Amino acid sequence: MSKVLVIGAGGVGSVAVHKMAQNRDIFSDITLASRTLSKCDAIARSVQERTGVTITTRQIDADDVEATTALLREVKPRLVVNLALPYQDLAIMDACLAAGVDYMDTANYEPREEARFEYKWQWDYHERFKQAGLTALLGSGFDPGVTSVFAMWLKKHRLKTIRLLDILDCNGGDHGQPFATNFNPEINIREVTAPARHWEDGQFVETPAMAVKQRFDFAEVGEKTMYMMYHEELESLARHVPELERARFWMTFGDEYIKHLTVLQNVGMTRIDPVLYEGKEIIPLQFLKAVLPEPSSLGATTKGKTNIGDIATGETLDGSGEKTFYIRNICDHEKAYEETGNQAVSYTTGVPAMIGAAMLLTGTWDGDGVFNMEEFDPDPFMDMLNTQGLPWEVLELPAPLSF
Structure with missing residues (x-):
């Protein structure tokens, strides 16, 4: 059992x-x-x-x-x-x-x-x-989780080393709300407002939150503005892929989201320290979470797709020189809702959670201690992604990212 x-x-x-x-x-x-x-x-x-x-x-x-x-x-x-x-x-x-x-x-x-x-x-x-x-x-979600498994699959099947790694997370969905987050608002806003950090030349380099941005054309979504952020898989990837020269994480945000978030920051509603209100201590961000739409309620109105993947550059396994590969999943919000009653942001995390659990329960992944996703064979996990609703594809790009 x-x-x-x-x-x-x-x-x-x-x-x-x-x-x-x-x-x-x-x-x-x-x-x-x-x-x-x-x-x-x-x-x-x-x-x-x-x-x-x-x-x-x-x-x-x-x-x-x-x-x-x-x-x-x-x-x-x-x-x-x-x-x-x-x-x-x-x-x-x-x-x-x-x-x-x-x-x-x-x-x-x-x-x-x-x-x-x-x-x-x-x-x-x-x-x-x-x-x-x-x-x-x-970390058996999508990012972290699948993005780390993507990197290790490339190391096993395409690249002897990974020199450059960029993780690109695009949510092209539209839920019809002026401002709402697609997962827990408290966690989402804490992540977004924290200083950005990326791995470069053996150390983390810190920049102000949302200060570095680029435009990128995401398949089946279109061109979006993505912002460099810190995300936890950078820490574990830097530990388990020692040859990494640079690793960055990017996430897309629309102009309306940025506008609302800026105002909320300016008026102190994203603070996580307690303030005194009518004789009681409250944390502004927790109050904000209580008045924002519940993420699980957005599934019925969300349309569009997510596109999340890794772009990795390194020395090829066959010795043919350096190449760049882009490995990604594209998930449809409406199809995710039809299957589970939840939008694609929850779906792309919940499915890998189930697969990670399956890896442990079947003994496919095993060991005594605390492990990150990078420490196990990526193949069985990748196989289940294809059969459980998150199919992936890998493309060879003509050159590394130019930014």
């Missing part, structure tokens, strides 16, 4: 359990838990209607290590799939260690009080998981 406990009932959690229910040969028993039981129950009803599979739902505060440990001991899953907030990663890892359960997530830990995206805290758990004979797989 491959029993799994999924924590988190947002759009990504919804996609993940829908896809798990479609793969009953791997996921024989699914429990979905969240702080808000009604969200879990709504997802369970959708899974039942779409797949005929019944999943169990539970209420849990994942910040409470003792309560989470007790739930794990009661449910007895082989794997915990953490799709909750990144603030909760360490608490859930502690519960997994206490209950003797393997762990997986899609985003690295960050402290609530500071927008710091680092793997250090989770990498520090390596020896504890190793001694316990447990596996922790970090």
